[in-house]
Amino acid sequence: EDKVVQSPLSLVVHExxxxxxxxxxxxxxxxxxxxxxxxxKAPTFLFMxxxxxxxxxxxxxxxxxxxxxxxxxxxxxxxxxGDSAIYLCAVGTGxxxxxxxxxxxxxxxxx
Amino acid sequence: DVKVTQSSRYLVKRTGEKVFLExxxxxxxxxxxxxxxDPGLGLRLIYFSYDVKMKExxxxxxxxxxSREKKERFSLILxxxxxxxxSMYLCASSLGQLNEKLFFxxxxxxxxx
Numbered sequence: 001e002d003k004v005v006q007s008p009l010s011l012v013v014h015e016x017x018x019x020x021x022x023x024x025x026x027x028x029x030x031x032x033x034x035x036x037x038x039x040x041k042a043p044t045f046l047f048m049x050x051x052x053x054x055x056x057x058x059x060x061x062x063x064x065x066x067x068x069x070x071x072x073x074x075x076x077x078x079x080x081x082g083d084s085a086i087y088l089c090a091v092g093t094g095x096x097x098x099x100x101x102x103x104x105x106x107x108x109x110x111x
Numbered sequence: 112d113v114k115v116t117q118s119s120r121y122l123v124k125r126t127g128e129k130v131f132l133e134x135x136x137x138x139x140x141x142x143x144x145x146x147x148x149d150p151g152l153g154l155r156l157i158y159f160s161y162d163v164k165m166k167e168x169x170x171x172x173x174x175x176x177x178s179r180e181k182k183e184r185f186s187l188i189l190x191x192x193x194x195x196x197x198s199m200y201l202c203a204s205s206l207g208q209l210n211e212k213l214f215f216x217x218x219x220x221x222x223x224x
């Protein structure tokens with residue numbers, strides 16, 4: 001059974017801090033790892049990492065895939081209150097297009 | 112931008128009722144998915160569909176069925192709602208085979224009393 005584990009489950013930081021969110025996986029036939037941000041409504045896509053693209057960056061957010069350690073990190077620098085959300089990690093496997101999700105990390109950024 | 116629309120944001124139903132959750136996407140995506148999201152359990156896949164009139168079971172299909180009569184529409188059906196089906200239901204779509212990037216709807220919070 002495919003498994004995706006995120007840590008920590010929740011996190012409270014002050015505005016301006018840097019945070020690192022973790023995602024580890026145990027799956028058969030890994031294809032990709034995706035990060036999503038979920039505020040009150042629909043999860044929105046952040047990054048997709050594959051064997052051919054193990055590092056992605058967009059503004060203050062960046063992510064790295066470590067295929068040897070079967071894990072990924074999502075870094076957010078200079079956090080803002082608007083970064084408060086649940087961050088979801090998901091892994092795509094095999095020839096199917098479906099994803100297996102972790103339980104998410106709830107991030108709260110305070111003033 | 113891709114738009115995935117779920118028909119209801121909040122829904123309250125009684126135990127034993129038949130419940131329909133509707134989802135429509137406007138970008139001609141091949142794949143559509145239904146997930147439920149519960150605290151501490153994350154998103155779990157109920158059913159998915161790769162094509163019209165095709166469906167496949169996800170990880171937790173018990174108590175649910177689906178219908179995909181048109182490419183843009185994917186319906187989730189609770190034949191006889193139970194209290195343990197109280198949850199947030201998320202619909203998603205993706206472009207096609209070997210494309211894992213999902214676009215999500217805003218979700219339907221279903222309460223079964």
